Every structure is written in structure tokens, then in C-alpha cells.
Amino acid sequence: MDLPVMPPVKPMLAKSVKKIPPGMQYEAKWDGFRAIVHRDGPELELGSRTGKPLTRYFPELVAALAERLPARCVVDGEIVIAHDGRLDFDRLSERIHPAASRVAMLAERTPARFIAFDLLALGDDSLLDTPLVERRTALERMLAGVGAPVHLAPATTDVEVAEEWFERYEGAGLDGVVAKPLDLPYRPDTRLMYKIKHERTADVVVAGYRFHKSGPVVGSLLLGLHDDRGTLQHVGVCAAFTARRRAELVEELEPLRMDPPAGHPWARWADETAHETSRLPGAPSRWTGKKDLSWVALRPERVCEVGYDHMEGDRFRHTAQFRRWRPDRTPESCGYGQLAEPVSYDLAEVLSGSG
Known part of the structure; x- marks a missing residue:
């Protein structure tokens, strides 16, 4: 693997605040496994928040991402499993199992999804120093028309829409709202975003x-x-x-x-x-x-x-x-x-x- 942003990469993080701040990009806060996808041609790796690989636990996602992502890219997102119309963290946790046969069985029974919300590299270009608003535009262009189980995370710059999401999306098992400054570069393992959670x-x-x-x-x-x-x-x-x-x-x-x-x-x-x-x-x-x-x-x-x-x-x-x-x-x-x-x-x- 030879990418402009190489694994392992610890994802950029968020600090808790009480209220949704104005003038930012807003996304739902997903309740799953944070994962950074590195793809270089036939090589694809799912890296966890700690930098350890998750690749072996989600074979169905490896296949889907290899089919749906560009040949060379690094994408930040969340692995989730849905059950009865809402996120199910218990079923997601079951996937971390030492037996390959059980992982394969669960991959068929409770397939995972990948929710993409940031782009760290594309082709030979690192986007770590690129402002968020430009990274988001590139991510939307890259994933235009993408199909399940890979999804582009919904985003808005309208704080009133974000407040509505905060109230409505909890019923689907989501964890709150994340607010991201529009000019924010990508800084691994640094709390520069804001999360607003239900309490x-x-x-x-x-x-x-x-x-x-x-x-x-x-x-x-x-x-x-x-x-x-x-x-x-x-x-x-x-x-x-x-x-x-x-x-x-x-x-x-x-x-x-x-x-x-x-x-x-x-x-x-x-x-x-x-x-x-x-x-x-x-x-x-x-x-x-x-x-x-x-x-x-x-x-x-x-x-x-x-x-x-x-x-x-x-x-x-x-x-x-x-x-x-x-x-x-x-x-x-x-x-x-x-x-x-x-x-x-x-x-x-x-x-x-x-x-």
C-alpha cells in the first residue's frame, strides 16, 4: 500500500458542548465503530479509532467498499448495523469475534453498513490541510449515486435543520449531532469538532x-x-x-x-x-x-x-x-x-x- 495518507491514522475527534453552535456543518452523530478506510487498488484496510485493523471482522464491507470506492482513497466514517429500523450496537459488538466462521455467519445474517463523512486523501493528493467545506464537496462528488451498504452521511449548514435532527434522529438510535467548523483542516487524534449529545x-x-x-x-x-x-x-x-x-x-x-x-x-x-x-x-x-x-x-x-x-x-x-x-x-x-x-x-x- 502506497497512499499519501498511510495507515494507521487516528481519527479527528470532537469535544462535548451543551448547545449546537452556529455557523458550522452539522451531521448526525453515529453510534457505531469509527473506521478509516484505506484503499490502494486491490489492497483495502479498515482501521479502528485506536489504529488497529477491523478488516477481518467485516468481510462484506471490504467487498462492498472495494466495489464502490475509487482505486486510491482514504475515507473517514462509521461502521454500523441496523435492526428493525434503528442502530443496534449489541449486534455490532458481536462481530468482534476470534472465529472466522462466526464472523462469516454474522456478516450474512446481520450485514454492516459504512457511513462516510470525511475524505482524507484521493488519488495522489492528501486532503489533510484542505478545509472541511472543500473535503465535503469532494466526498459528495466521489460518492454521487453510491449504493448500500455504503452511504454518504447527510450534512447541512442550517442550524435549524441540525436542531430538528437532534430531536428526531434519536428514535433511529443515533447519538446526537456533530458540528464541524467549515474551514477546519483534518487533524488526527485532536478534538477540534463539537458533539452535542442527549442527556x-x-x-x-x-x-x-x-x-x-x-x-x-x-x-x-x-x-x-x-x-x-x-x-x-x-x-x-x-x-x-x-x-x-x-x-x-x-x-x-x-x-x-x-x-x-x-x-x-x-x-x-x-x-x-x-x-x-x-x-x-x-x-x-x-x-x-x-x-x-x-x-x-x-x-x-x-x-x-x-x-x-x-x-x-x-x-x-x-x-x-x-x-x-x-x-x-x-x-x-x-x-x-x-x-x-x-x-x-x-x-x-x-x-x-x-x-
């Missing part, structure tokens, strides 16, 4: 914690919500505490510690078969490898309020943010019914640009 709050049960990698202090709190049967389901974690607060939390939560954890609703977490029927912390993960997922069980008696952006099935999609303790709430009152559900919106409408 809501929920009252959740604190039922355990994991230690921080720095030592015997709290790294994250394990959160639960009661389902319709009254079962406490693990829905995610909240983190981002200061070093001082991590140490304080160990002492603060010590009276609730269950050692051994007999009688805890998640006591069977170490039994791999238990994860097939219940949502428990410490589930085997193809992402974390041999990372220690053990945790300290707490009597599920304390309630806290957390901020979250959106749900993926029955759990928080991303790490929640601790807001405050809620001594006025009982654990039994913390159920899924309090969670706001976005209005359903078909992903096909987003990709068609008619939304």
Missing part, C-alpha cells in the same frame, strides 16, 4: 463497585434498575470521581459491603451460564480480554441520581455520570418506567436524507 437523568440502585486501577479506591459504581418482575437488573456504571472522592466512597459504602455476597441479586456473576438469562456485572467481554471484571457487592439499599445519554436495549449505552445521592428514594421505586423513550424513527429516513 437525561435517572434514579438508580447502587449495588456494588469496582476498584480503580490506581489502587483500593472506588473506580466505578455498579447500577441497577428493577424490571417488571421486581428483579434488579444491572444497567451500567457511573464513574469520573476525583481521587479524593474515590477514597471517601470506600469508607462511605463499607457498611453496605456483602462479603461473601450470598443473597445479593447478582451473586451468580462469576457463573458464565448465568449471563445467558440475566444482566449481571462481569459478563465475559471480547473487548476487555483478561481485564479483571470482579466487583465488590453492596446491599442494594442506596439510590443515586445519574445523568445518561441514551439506552442500548435495557442498559445505559455509555458510562453514566454521578449527580447526587437520593436518600428520599427507595430502591424498590427505581424501575425502567422512569426512563424517557425517544419517538421511533426509521434509520432509512436518516440515510435517505429526507429526514
Whole structure:
């Protein structure tokens, strides 16, 4: 491979802001795997956000991109999988599997799509120093008439349209809106764009914690919500505490510690078969490898309020943010019914640009 922008390339990133800024290019924030495609004739590589290749996990995309992209180009975008008209991150995560036979089976059963939103090189020319508005024009020209599973990400410079997308597209599983300055060059691994994400709050049960990698202090709190049967389901974690607060939390939560954890609703977490029927912390993960997922069980008696952006099935999609303790709430009152559900919106409408 011999391109003007060679792999690995870490993608340009965005920093969080509360409101959609004016005077920029706006796109939906896709909830998938960020990927940079390098193609040089018969050679094609999908690079992940960390620079590691994703190529072997998406053979159907390799074939489609080789058929639909120019012979020499570097394209930034997102790999997604859609199910029932919305993005499905769980099905996407299943693709990261060591067995080639399973990858091939999933590629046929749940084929992926590639959403292109930036162009880093074309032919013998690097576009890293080219302003965004010119890169976008070149990308639109390059992908004119392209067909599924390769898509050109819808974009607008109308802030009112962006605000409408922010409200409507969440129902299709999208993650918010990204705002990009029109004169922005492409700067890998630098936060020069802006992301505006949905945020809501929920009252959740604190039922355990994991230690921080720095030592015997709290790294994250394990959160639960009661389902319709009254079962406490693990829905995610909240983190981002200061070093001082991590140490304080160990002492603060010590009276609730269950050692051994007999009688805890998640006591069977170490039994791999238990994860097939219940949502428990410490589930085997193809992402974390041999990372220690053990945790300290707490009597599920304390309630806290957390901020979250959106749900993926029955759990928080991303790490929640601790807001405050809620001594006025009982654990039994913390159920899924309090969670706001976005209005359903078909992903096909987003990709068609008619939304």
C-alpha cells in the first residue's frame, strides 16, 4: 500500500458542548465503530479509532467498499448495523469475534453498513490541510449515486435543520449531532469538532463497585434498575470521581459491603451460564480480554441520581455520570418506567436524507 495518507491514522475527534453552535456543518452523530478506510487498488484496510485493523471482522464491507470506492482513497466514517429500523450496537459488538466462521455467519445474517463523512486523501493528493467545506464537496462528488451498504452521511449548514435532527434522529438510535467548523483542516487524534449529545437523568440502585486501577479506591459504581418482575437488573456504571472522592466512597459504602455476597441479586456473576438469562456485572467481554471484571457487592439499599445519554436495549449505552445521592428514594421505586423513550424513527429516513 502506497497512499499519501498511510495507515494507521487516528481519527479527528470532537469535544462535548451543551448547545449546537452556529455557523458550522452539522451531521448526525453515529453510534457505531469509527473506521478509516484505506484503499490502494486491490489492497483495502479498515482501521479502528485506536489504529488497529477491523478488516477481518467485516468481510462484506471490504467487498462492498472495494466495489464502490475509487482505486486510491482514504475515507473517514462509521461502521454500523441496523435492526428493525434503528442502530443496534449489541449486534455490532458481536462481530468482534476470534472465529472466522462466526464472523462469516454474522456478516450474512446481520450485514454492516459504512457511513462516510470525511475524505482524507484521493488519488495522489492528501486532503489533510484542505478545509472541511472543500473535503465535503469532494466526498459528495466521489460518492454521487453510491449504493448500500455504503452511504454518504447527510450534512447541512442550517442550524435549524441540525436542531430538528437532534430531536428526531434519536428514535433511529443515533447519538446526537456533530458540528464541524467549515474551514477546519483534518487533524488526527485532536478534538477540534463539537458533539452535542442527549442527556437525561435517572434514579438508580447502587449495588456494588469496582476498584480503580490506581489502587483500593472506588473506580466505578455498579447500577441497577428493577424490571417488571421486581428483579434488579444491572444497567451500567457511573464513574469520573476525583481521587479524593474515590477514597471517601470506600469508607462511605463499607457498611453496605456483602462479603461473601450470598443473597445479593447478582451473586451468580462469576457463573458464565448465568449471563445467558440475566444482566449481571462481569459478563465475559471480547473487548476487555483478561481485564479483571470482579466487583465488590453492596446491599442494594442506596439510590443515586445519574445523568445518561441514551439506552442500548435495557442498559445505559455509555458510562453514566454521578449527580447526587437520593436518600428520599427507595430502591424498590427505581424501575425502567422512569426512563424517557425517544419517538421511533426509521434509520432509512436518516440515510435517505429526507429526514
